[in-house]
Amino acid sequence: KAGVTQTPRYLIKTRGQQVTLSCSPISGHRSVSWYQQTPGQGLQFLFEYFSETQRNKGNFPGRFSGRQFSNSRSEMNVSTLELGDSALYLCASSLVPGGGYEQYFGPGTRLTVT
C-alpha cells in the first residue's frame, strides 16, 4: 500500500507571495492533519480535515488555511508569506479523525521564504 505523498517536496518563495501544498493520504484513510516543523518550535499542529470538514485547528494565523476534497486529498495554503513561515510542512493521514489514532506522515514539503 502506498504511503502518504506530498507535493512539491521543495519550494522557494518570496515574502508576500502565497503557496499551496498538496497531500494525498494512504488509501482508505479519510483524516488528514497538517503540521509545521521548525528547529525552534518543533512540530506544531496546524489543522485536521475529515470528510471535507475541518475538525480541529491549531494556533496559527488566518493566513494558514486548508481544505479537503471528496477523495480525501488535502491542500493547505499560506497567503502573504513571511520569513518565519520557512519550515518543513508535514501532512499525516489516519483511518479515523482525532489525534488519538495512529497517524502516518508524508515526506514533507520544505518551504523556504526569502
Next chain:
Amino acid sequence: QKEVEQNSGPLSVPEGAIASLNCTYSDRGSQSFFWYRQYSGKSPELIMSIYSNGDKEDGRFTAQLNKASQYVSLLIRDSQPSDSATYLCAVTMEGSNYKLTFGKGTLLTVNP
C-alpha cells in the same frame, strides 16, 4: 506551560546497550501516546503507540506508560547505530480538543 516535555539530549549510548527515552505530559486527561523516530532530513516515522498503563513491547522497542505519574518512556534494547535519530513523543490531550501534541524530541546517538 510546556505540554509535552522531553530531554533534548543528545543521549549517547554504546552499541548493544539499552537506550531509555523519557517524556512527561501536563494533561491528566490524555488518552493516547505515541513514539515517532525522525532521521535527519526525513519525516517522522511511527514506531510505537500505547493507550493503557503498563508496558508494550514490539521487537527491540518497549513503551511504558504511567498515567498517574504522567510519563511515558521508550526503551530500545540492543541499540544499533541505525537507531541514531531524534525520537519524538506525542500525546493526545483532552484539553486541546484531542489534537496530537509533540515534544521537541530527544536526539539519540548510538556509538559503534
